[in-house]
Amino acid sequence: MQNHFPLWKNSLVLITFLISLIYALPNLYGEDPSVQISSTTPERISQQKASEIESAITALGVSTKQFEYKDGRVLARLSSTDDQLKIADGLRDQLGNAFTVALNLAPNTPSWLQAIGAQAMYLGLDLRGGVHFLLEVDMDAAVKQAEERYIDDVRLALRREKIRYLSVAKDNGFIKVKLKVAEELPSFISILNKEFRGLDITESKQANDELWLKISERDQKDIKKFAVAQNMTTLRNRVNELGVAEPVIQQQGDNRIVVQLPGVQDTTRAKEILGTTATLEYRLVDVEHDVQKALEGHPPIGSRLYYDKNAQPLLLNRQIIVTGDQIVDADSGMDQDGRAAVFITLNGVGATKMGKFTQQNVGKPMAVVFIEYKVDTRIVNGEKVRHKEKVEKVISVATIQGVFSKRFQTTGLDSPQEARNLSLLLRAGALAAPVDIVEERTVGPSLGQDNIDKGFLSFIVGFILVVLFMAVYYRLFGMIANFALAFNVVIVVAILSMLQATLTLPGIAGIILTVGMSVDANVLIFERIKEEIREGNTPQTSIFIGYEKAFATILDSHVTNLVVAIVLFAFGTGSVKGFAVTLIIGILSSMFTAITGTRMVINWIYGDRRVEKLSI
C-alpha cells in the first residue's frame, strides 16, 4: 500500500504554508499611534515646512518615536495615544486650513514585507475604535428639488417663447401649467418634447388650456442616483476636511451611505459636519415694500418674508444673486473689526453675476441667507415620522459699498467655530439631498483595545485546550492534527490580511469557532482509520481507506456548513459579516489543512515502510 505523496503535492502544501506564513507575519509587528499631516492644496508639503512641523512637535513637549517625510506628506510616530491627541490638537491650531492633520495607526511592518504587499489585518471599528454612521439620503427631497428646478425652467422657456401663461404650480406631485390661450398649447407641447424629455405630459380633462407635467419614472431614477453619487462626493470632501485617516465611504443599497471614521471620538462634531446641508444665498433686500403688510399675510409679488437672527422680519427679493453652488473656496478668519468672517471666492459664473449686480445696486442693502436642512426621524403617536425642517435665517445685511465680484467676505456668524464649520461646508460642497443619520455605532479606544485583548486571550486558551485534548486522545495523530490546526489558523490570518477583509470581534469569535470545528475533519478521518484497524486491516491500508472514506463525509458536512455561512455573509451587516467571512475562509482552508496537510505528514512518518502499529 503506497502512502506516498507525489512531489507536486508535497510542494503544494509546503509552498502554501510558506506563503501563508509570510503574509500572516505583518500581524506580529503591531502599530504605532501616529499623526499624519498632508496638504489640502495640490501643492505638496516642502522639506522646509516638514522641518518646521518637526520643530513645532518638539515645541509641544512631545518626543516622537520616528519622524517621516515622504511623498510630500509627514508622518510622526508616537509612543502613546495621549501624545497623539496632544500633537494633533496643537498642530491643527498652528497649521490652519491649508493642512489636514489626521490621527492614524501606522503599521510597523518591515519594508521587505511591505514591498511584497504584505499588510496586517484590517481591524474593524469595534477593535480599533471609531465611529460608524449609516446615512439615509432623503430621496423625496431630491425629487422635490428637481421639481422646483423644472418649474423655474418651464417658466423661463414659456417666457422665452412668448407663450402667455396664467400659472405654473406644483400640485399633488404634478406641475400644473395653465396657459392664457388654449391655441398655444401645441407649441408648448412641442417645446416640452424638445427640451423637457424628463417630463411626462398629461392633458387635463377639465380644461383644454392646462397641462399636467410629471417627472418621469426614468428621470426620477436618474435624479435619485445622482443625489446619492453627489452626496458621496460631498461627504468624502467633508471627511477629508475633518482629517480622518483611512475613512470608509460606501454606498449601501439604493439610498444609504456608510461612513466609517476610525479613531474619531468627537462624534458630535462629526455628526454636525456630515449631516448638515448648510449653504449660503445672497439676495437683495426689498426696501420698497412694507414689511408690516407682508406680516399680515400680503407679501408683495417678487419678495419673500425672512427673519434675521434677532427674529426681526424683513423682505428679500425672490431672485437669488448667488447660491452656494457657485462658491469655489471659503476660508474662515476675522475681519478688521475682529468679527468672525467667512472669506468667499466665487466661480466665473458667480463672479460675473455678482459683479453685474453690485455695479447696478451700489448703496442698496444686500442680505446673506444661511440655509440649513435638518432631518431626523421622530416618533409621534407611535408612528415613525420623518421630520424635515428647512431653516433659513438672514445672518447679515450690509450695504453694497462698491463693486465686487470674485472675492469678498461675509460676517454675522455667531462664533469663530461657526465660521470655521461654514467655510468647511462651503468648501466641501453642498449635499444634493438632505441626509438622515439612521444608525450610529461609536466605540471608544479603550473598549476597542479591550475587545482585542479579550478576543486574543480566549483564542489562545481555546487553541491550547483543543491542542491538549487532541494530543491526549489521538497521540501522534493528534499532534499531526494540531500541526494542521496551527497551519489552518495561519492560512486564515494570511487570507484575511491579503483580502484586507475587516476583522471584527465576532470575526475573532469566528476564528475561535473555526479552531474548534476544523479538527472535526481529522476526528472523522482518525475514527475511520481506527475502525479499519478494528476490522483487521493493516495500518497502511487503514490509513489509505480511512482518508478515502472520510473524504465524502467531510465534503458533505462542510458544504452544508458553507451554505449557511454564505447566507450569513449575504444578509449580515457590519460585524456579523466579519464573522461570516472568517467562518467561510476557515471552513475552506480547514479542508485543505486537515485532509492534505495531515496526510502529508502522516505519509512522511508512516509511508513507504512496514508499520506494525499506529499511534492513534
Next chain:
Amino acid sequence: MKLTTINFIGNRNIALIFSSILSVASLVSLGVNGLQMGIDFTGGTLIEVGYQQPADITVLRSTLDGAGFADATVQNFGTAKDVLIRLKLQEGVSSVDLSSKVLEAINKTTAEPASLRRVEFVGPQIGDDLAQDGFLALLYSTIGILIYVAWRFEWKFSLGAVIATFHDVIVTLGVFSLLGMEFDLTVLAAVLALIGYSLNDTIVVYDRIRESFLTMRNKSTEEMMNISVNVTLSRTIMTSLTVILVLASLFFLGGEVIHGFAVVLLFGVFFGTYSSIFIASPVALMFGVCPADLVPVVKEGEHFDNLP
C-alpha cells in the same frame, strides 16, 4: 472509545417524546417570556460608560430620571465599573444628539466624569431592515440546506435534517428566552452558525447510513441505522467536545459583548449533538426512508455486461 451497541433507533420513541416536550416547553417559554430584543432590532440608543470606581447605579438612574430620560434602563455591564444605559426611541426628540445629552446629564452629578466606551444608535427603519434580513437569512439557509441534502441524499433525509435542526434552534432559543439575555445581531449570527453546526453533525450520521444502505445486506433499515449511529458516536461526541472547549473559553474570557453569542452556541452544540444522535435518524425513518431510496437503479443490460 469502545464501539458501542446502544439501541438508539429501537428506543426512538423515548427520545421523540422527550424532544416534543422540550420543543413545546421552549415554544411556551418563547411565547410567555419572549426574546429580549436588542436595539439592533427595536431601534433605540445604547450607551456604555466606564468609571474608575464602581458606579452607583441608583444615583445614575435618578439623575437620568430627573433629566427627562424616564424610560432609560441602567445596569452594570460585566463589572461594577461599567454601566450600560438603554434608551428607547424618544417621542418628539431627535435621536441624533441623544447620547451627548445623556452623557452631559450623568456627568453633572457624578464626581468622576464617565468615559464613553460605546454608543449605538439604531434608527427605526434600520431596526426593521435588520430584523427582516435576519428572518430572510434563516429562511434562505433553510431552503439552501433542504435543496443540498435532497440533492446529495434524498428528500426524506432532507426533511429529517431540517426538523432536527429546527428542533435545536427552537430549544436553544427557548433556553435563551428563559435566561432573559438580550437577542442582538451577534446572537442571530450565532443562531445561524448553530444551524450550520447542527447540520454538519447530522450529515455525518446520514452519510454513514447511506453507506450502510449501500454495503450491508440482510439487515433491516432499523438495524442499519442503529449501527451507523453507533459507529459515528465517538466522532459526534469528540467534535462536540472540541467545539465546547473553544466556546467555553470564549464564554469565560471573551468579554460581555460576546456572551450571548457564546451562550447560544454552547447550548446549541449540546442540543445539536443530542439531536443528531437521537432525533435526525428516527425522523427520517418516520418518513419511511429505506435502502431502496438510495440504491441506484440498475439499468437493464448492464447486468449482462458484467458477466465474465
